Amino acid sequence: MRNLTQSFRRLRRQILPGLLVLLLAACVSAPPVEQEQLSPATDTAALEQMAADGRFLDAALAYSRLAADAPSPQREHYTLRTAELLMLGNYVPQALQMLNEIEPTTLSADLQIRHALLSASISLARQLPDAALDSLSQVENLLMSADEIRPQDTLRLHQLRATAFAQLGNHLESARERVLLEPLLGDPDAVLNNQEAILHSLQNLSPAALQALQTAGPPDVLSGWLELVLLGSKMADSQQGGADMVTWRERYPDHPALDEIVATVLLARPRVLPLPKKIALILPLNNRFAKAASAVRDGFLAAYYAQPSNTSINLESTGSPADTFGMSTFDTPASVVPSIAIYDAGDDPGFIDLIYEQAVDDGAEFVVGPLNKDAVNQLAAHEELPVPVLALNYSGQHGENAAKNLPDNLFQLSLSPEQEAQQVAERAWLDNYSRAAIITPSSAWGTRVAKAFSERWLQFGGHVVEKQTYDAKKSDYSLPIRRLLNVDESEQRHKTLRRLLGKKLEFIPRRRQDIDFIFMAAGSRQARLIRPQLRFHHAPKVPVYATSHSYSGGINPDMDRDMDGVTFADMPWTLHTEQSTHALKADIEAIWPNVSKRYSRLFALGVDAYRVIGELNTLRRNRSAFYPGETGDLYLDVANRLQRRLLWAKFERGVPKLLNEYSDTPPTP
Numbered sequence: 030m031r032n033l034t035q036s037f038r039r040l041r042r043q044i045l046p047g048l049l050v051l052l053l054a055a056c057v058s059a060p061p062v063e064q065e066q067l068s069p070a071t072d073t074a075a076l077e078q079m080a081a082d083g084r085f086l087d088a089a090l091a092y093s094r095l096a097a098d099a100p101s102p103q104r105e106h107y108t109l110r111t112a113e114l115l116m117l118g119n120y121v122p123q124a125l126q127m128l129n130e131i132e133p134t135t136l137s138a139d140l141q142i143r144h145a146l147l148s149a150s151i152s153l154a155r156q157l158p159d160a161a162l163d164s165l166s167q168v169e170n171l172l173m174s175a176d177e178i179r180p181q182d183t184l185r186l187h188q189l190r191a192t193a194f195a196q197l198g199n200h201l202e203s204a205r206e207r208v209l210l211e212p213l214l215g216d217p218d219a220v221l222n223n224q225e226a227i228l229h230s231l232q233n234l235s236p237a238a239l240q241a242l243q244t245a246g247p248p249d250v251l252s253g254w255l256e257l258v259l260l261g262s263k264m265a266d267s268q269q270g271g272a273d274m275v276t277w278r279e280r281y282p283d284h285p286a287l288d289e290i291v292a293t294v295l296l297a298r299p300r301v302l303p304l305p306k307k308i309a310l311i312l313p314l315n316n317r318f319a320k321a322a323s324a325v326r327d328g329f330l331a332a333y334y335a336q337p338s339n340t341s342i343n344l345e346s347t348g349s350p351a352d353t354f355g356m357s358t359f360d361t362p363a364s365v366v367p368s369i370a371i372y373d374a375g376d377d378p379g380f381i382d383l384i385y386e387q388a389v390d391d392g393a394e395f396v397v398g399p400l401n402k403d404a405v406n407q408l409a410a411h412e413e414l415p416v417p418v419l420a421l422n423y424s425g426q427h428g429e430n431a432a433k434n435l436p437d438n439l440f441q442l443s444l445s446p447e448q449e450a451q452q453v454a455e456r457a458w459l460d461n462y463s464r465a466a467i468i469t470p471s472s473a474w475g476t477r478v479a480k481a482f483s484e485r486w487l488q489f490g491g492h493v494v495e496k497q498t499y500d501a502k503k504s505d506y507s508l509p510i511r512r513l514l515n516v517d518e519s520e521q522r523h524k525t526l527r528r529l530l531g532k533k534l535e536f537i538p539r540r541r542q543d544i545d546f547i548f549m550a551a552g553s554r555q556a557r558l559i560r561p562q563l564r565f566h567h568a569p570k571v572p573v574y575a576t577s578h579s580y581s582g583g584i585n586p587d588m589d590r591d592m593d594g595v596t597f598a599d600m601p602w603t604l605h606t607e608q609s610t611h612a613l614k615a616d617i618e619a620i621w622p623n624v625s626k627r628y629s630r631l632f633a634l635g636v637d638a639y640r641v642i643g644e645l646n647t648l649r650r651n652r653s654a655f656y657p658g659e660t661g662d663l664y665l666d667v668a669n670r671l672q673r674r675l676l677w678a679k680f681e682r683g684v685p686k687l688l689n690e691y692s693d694t695p696p697t698p
Contacts, residue, residue: 085118093127102140105131109140113147121154142171142182149189158196165190184213195230201242204230208251211285224290231258235653253281261294264301264650299437299649302395302417305642306367309388311381311398312421313374322400324628325421326371327621328635329397333369335613378404389416397421397638411436417645419638423670435668440645442671444634444660446474446550447481449576452598452675453548454485457574462545464492466513468559469550471498478550478576494543501555510559510566515541546572549595553581561591572596577603577675582629586683593682598675602633602659604687605676633659641671 073095080088089111096107112127128151133144145167152161168186172178187210194203207227214220231239231254239259245252260273273295278284310329312322370391372384381404388396396418399405402425408414409424417438423445426435457465465486469475475498483493497509547568551559556579563573577599581588584606605611617632618625625632637658641648644656648665655664661673678685 080114080117085114086120089114089118089120101135102137105136105140109136109143109147113143116147116150116154119154121151125151125155138171138175139179142168142175145171146182146185146189149193153189153192153196156196158193161189161193161196165193180213184210187213191226191230200230200233201238204254205251208254221287221290224285224287227254228258228290228294231255232262234258236262236651247280248283250284253277253284253286256280257286257291257294261298264299264646302438302646304367305394307370307392307394308367308642309370309372309391309393309396309398311372311374311384311388311396312400313376314371315373316376318400320624321628321631322374324624324631325400325635325638328617328632329639330369330635331613331617331632332636332639335616372398374399374401374404378407381407385414385418395419395642397642405441409435409439411439414438419642419645421634421638426668437669440665440669440671442634442638442641442660442663444630444673446478446576446578448673449578449598449675450478450482450548450550451485453574453576454482454489454491456596456598456677457546457548458486458489458491460546460572462491462572464494464543464545465548466495466497466544466546467493467548467550468497468499468509468513470501470555472501475501475550482548482550495541499555499559501552504558506555506559506562507566510562513547514544514563514566514568544568544571546574549573549575549579551575552578556580556595557588557591560595577630580678580685583626584684589680589683592680594680596677596679596688597685598677599685600630600633600660600673601657601676602636603629604678604685630660637663 073092076088076091079091092107092111092114096104096111099107108127108131112124112131115121115124115127124147128144128147131144133141136144145164149161149164149168152158152164165186168182172182172186187206191203191206191210194200194206204227207223207230211220211223214223234242236259239255239262243252243255243259247253257277260277274291277291277295310326312326313319314322314326370388370393372388374381374384378399378401381399381401384399385396385408394416396416398419398421399408400421402422405420405422405424406426408418408420409426414436417440418436419440419442421442423441423443424435424439465482467479467482469479479496483496486493495513495515497513499506499509547563549556549559556575560573563569563571573595575595575597577597579592579595579597580599580603582599582603602611602614613636614632637660641656641658641663644663645665648654648656648663648671649669652665652667655662655674657663658673661675663671663673666672677688679688680686
């Protein structure tokens with residue numbers, strides 16, 4: 030692109046024609062323009078045909094040659110057309126350069142409008158929506174004073190304003206511009222695309238905002254769109270879509286929304302999930318993950334048995350008999366509805382489709398599991414699932430784009446370490462820090478956690494000044510810690526000076542001073558070793574943030590005495606220790622005194638996996654609502670993933686102490 034820019038400059042100074050041919054050959058695959066096409070007598074209709082054929086660079090170079098020989102105001106017209114064609118070819122820097130060669134105040138009114146529209150288009154390509162709106166304000170003023178308004182200028186004005194507001198996140202104004210744009214569109218495909226864009230903008234608004242913004246009522250077109258999108262955000266029974274469409278049309282009989290758009294909105298509404306009479310629980314109960322999976326299973330069943338006496342369970346299993354679950358301590362009601370069937374997921378995640386189909390054939394109306402990420406990915410690849418699934422891991426797809434591709438009734442819950450790392454970044458940013466150092470284990474897990482933290486931290490504008498990894502199997506982490514703090518460089522400078530001066534020097538190693546805090550990803554054993562070594566290497570007062578993995582999950586002041594000052598995120602199950610609020614946890618610890626300590630958080634995952642089933646309708650109706658679960662406050666994102674909002678604690682005298690929660694929501698980068 031730099032070569033292209035320089036070539037334009039040379040061309041403006043009327044360089045040899047041969048250089049133009051070489052430039053074209055280097056930049057485009059189309060045949061070079063013949064020399065007679067570049068003469069001042071070139072028919073501009075031929076150049077416009079060249080542009081219509083997609084040869085934007087060829088046409089731009091030809092117009093630039095014409096501009097070099099043309100008198101004013103024809104020269105400005107040709108130069109502006111050159112910039113427009115470059116923009117059509119996505120040569121944004123070159124288009125900006127050509128545009129800057131034109132002094133807009135010397136132009137006629139119609140050329141000033143074109144100049145301002147092109148300036149706005151370039152600003153949007155450079156992600157500068159405020160600058161684009163400034164240019165478009167000039168267009169509005171020029172159109173108001175123009176003797177004659179070209180429809181294409183008004184159309185382009187609304188298109189660019191809609192894009193600018195969308196880039197700013199002002200979805201209502203973006204939709205409003207597109208409502209004004211639609212009467213100017215003649216092509217049916219353009220109308221359809223515009224209406225889809227209106228929907229996309231308004232679907233970014235919350236139901237409460239959609240309701241509040243309906244101030245005009247029928248027959249106002251924008252209010253009709255708002256009401257339609259609000260109707261589409263509500264859940265419905267399978268028979269309700271047609272009736273709602275008739276009702277909406279009766280209120281807005283002249284609304285321009287196409288019937289296919291209205292039908293798409295109403296038929297795509299999430300269906301009400303009936304409470305299941307039979308639940309299938311799919312877990313790997315006979316492989317190397319069996320102990321962890323058993324903790325999830327037992328937490329799930331414990332929550333099930335702990336229901337009020339008017340609800341009950343009939344237990345089935347494709348693996349072990351029910352009496353091996355150790356559940357006899359819980360009181361079992363006499364009735365047999367609903368029921369649970371337990372399926373062994375086996376060792377091969379590729380069998381998940383067969384196991385899921387078997388569960389559905391057996392009458393399951395809701396499936397919980399699988400736990401394996403590859404198995405979850407396989408279910409996520411389906412276009413639809415006949416019965417809802419609550420997977421106990423996250424698929425590889427996430428975010429708004431994933432929401433369009435995932436099955437509508439696939440829900441996901443996970444104790445994701447990446448999710449925790451992102452919340453650490455949010456907390457540190459709210460604590461007004463900006464410069465982070467990261468220390469993580471040299472493992473795939475450590476790499477994922479470091480990446481999740483760094484990406485979220487950089488979104489806020491934070492800086493990562495250093496990253497180091499350690500071998501989790503060792504006990505001495507002094508080398509990576511010295512490197513993290515630049516103590517090793519301080520020591521090396523001391524050795525160099527001593528060698529040069531030939532005598533001993535008084536020396537106290539100094540750590541780097543550009544660190545606001547340290548993000549530590551570590552298990553409880555490693556964290557208990559890293560924290561005192563940070564103190565030893567001259568960083569006793571540098572704040573340390575960690576995920577829940579740094580806490581064993583049980584209060585142990587003797588073991589955690591060196592952890593004082595470490596701030597970490599964890600779930601209510603481990604941090605709320607009051608006996609009155611955790612009767613179920615006390616029961617579980619009494620029945621499984623050994624494994625309940627080691628797999629405490631997995632028991633909590635099982636508890637939430639059962640309890641949240643009955644809350645999914647509420648969470649889908651209002652994505653800002655949350656369910657206070659044992660693994661955190663649970664809320665659904667756009668991809669139907671249950672996100673966990675955790676509690677925050679800091680070690681004091683070896684005991685985690687809950688911190689005051691922020692009243693505001695996590696920041697938006």
